[in-house]
Amino acid sequence: MTYRVAQWGTGNVGRHALRMIIERPNLDLVGLRVYDPAKVGVDAGNFVGMAPVGVSATDDSETILALDADCVNYNALGAESNNDALGDITRILASGKNVVSSAGADYAYVRPDVSIDPDGHRKLVEACHQGETSFYMGGINPGFAMDQWPIALSRLCRRIERMHVTEIVDCRGYDSSLMQGTMGFGLPPEAESPLDRHLSNVTNTTFYLSLRMLADAIGLKLDDVKYSREAATTDVPLDGVVGRYEPGTIVAQRLRIDGIVDGEPRLSLFWVWRLTDDVAPEWPRSGFKWLFKVEGDPDIDSEIELDTATDAGRPTSLTTAALLINALPAVCDAQPGLIDNLTLAPHSGRAL
Numbered sequence: 001m002t003y004r005v006a007q008w009g010t011g012n013v014g015r016h017a018l019r020m021i022i023e024r025p026n027l028d029l030v031g032l033r034v035y036d037p038a039k040v041g042v043d044a045g046n047f048v049g050m051a052p053v054g055v056s057a058t059d060d061s062e063t064i065l066a067l068d069a070d071c072v073n074y075n076a077l078g079a080e081s082n083n084d085a086l087g088d089i090t091r092i093l094a095s096g097k098n099v100v101s102s103a104g105a106d107y108a109y110v111r112p113d114v115s116i117d118p119d120g121h122r123k124l125v126e127a128c129h130q131g132e133t134s135f136y137m138g139g140i141n142p143g144f145a146m147d148q149w150p151i152a153l154s155r156l157c158r159r160i161e162r163m164h165v166t167e168i169v170d171c172r173g174y175d176s177s178l179m180q181g182t183m184g185f186g187l188p189p190e191a192e193s194p195l196d197r198h199l200s201n202v203t204n205t206t207f208y209l210s211l212r213m214l215a216d217a218i219g220l221k222l223d224d225v226k227y228s229r230e231a232a233t234t235d236v237p238l239d240g241v242v243g244r245y246e247p248g249t250i251v252a253q254r255l256r257i258d259g260i261v262d263g264e265p266r267l268s269l270f271w272v273w274r275l276t277d278d279v280a281p282e283w284p285r286s287g288f289k290w291l292f293k294v295e296g297d298p299d300i301d302s303e304i305e306l307d308t309a310t311d312a313g314r315p316t317s318l319t320t321a322a323l324l325i326n327a328l329p330a331v332c333d334a335q336p337g338l339i340d341n342l343t344l345a346p347h348s349g350r351a352l
């Protein structure tokens, strides 16, 4: 079966997704939504160094909504901008097109009792009902590294005492406004970043969703969830792709959330994001990695290391796109409604 797909966004994730849609024989690109006025009218092939494919970029959402398509892959900015991603997504769903999305991480785990945005949850359910469509939010994290992957490895265990998952991301090449905005790089360490502010109410955040999905999957009832952050600053000016980082400002950070049972952290998630390996030597460093450790029977020590030379060389963007495009047929084939990693049908990547 061939799926007719529209791509929404040509940023770091969107370009990888666009390339996959063009090169996959089971997918037909039928539309492309952009925001940058300079990109309007440009053939989709041009964004990914390929020959023209006969689909021009538009900045008109209505053009995409009017398309005859099976699915839209939505990779625009979400909560980190003033963009009404939920509004876009619900309109697309109601228009009869399924949606896979890297934006809208609030909906990575879509159970009524877990919802961190009950109103948005209700709107998505209604839109799926109206359009007889399905919605799946995915990505490397949330969406895989701290939920799908540990859940899959938990199947090896007779007994689980504690789990730790650590994300290590080299942010040097991340050419996104998120860096010096939401993520808080370049701020003094005492300043509260938008992300930090958001995480102070941790159970109302997307970071909690992976922890909760993991806890639910292994049957652990959490008494409490705690958030903390450590920041490391540079002594010398550091130039990154989105600007300069002055001495005394944040160039690496380690975020942590713990799922507590009987006063003990039983599930711990760490995010180590670095612009340089020259600070905080006690934290893990180098590259794009996820470490997963189980204390139990058996003990597990596992690592995923990713590398790519495609586009900006950011495997997090590539794998986020791949997780969505690989899931797309399963989402299109599913019964209408909201899908998460505990309900997404088993599927795999594709050899080309």
Ligand SMILES: NC(=O)c1ccc[n+]([C@@H]2O[C@H](COP(=O)([O-])OP(=O)(O)OC[C@H]3O[C@@H](n4cnc5c(N)ncnc54)[C@H](OP(=O)(O)O)[C@@H]3O)[C@@H](O)[C@H]2O)c1
Binding pocket: 008, 009, 010, 011, 012, 013, 014, 033, 034, 035, 036, 039, 075, 076, 077, 078, 079, 080, 081, 082, 083, 102, 103, 104, 105, 138, 139, 140, 141, 142, 143, 175, 176, 177, 178, 316, 317, 320
């Ligand atoms: N779960 C995960 O693991 C994961 C990982 C990475 C990213 N993400 C999410 O995926 C999305 C894309 O990330 P990215 O790294 O590709 O970001 P990015 O490189 O900064 O790209 C931004 C995208 O947003 C579009 N855009 C520009 N102005 C906009 C506006 N006012 N409103 C809405 N969209 C606008 C851009 O349009 P143009 O096409 O015109 O450039 C571009 O497509 C974000 O929502 C991000 O949070 C999730």
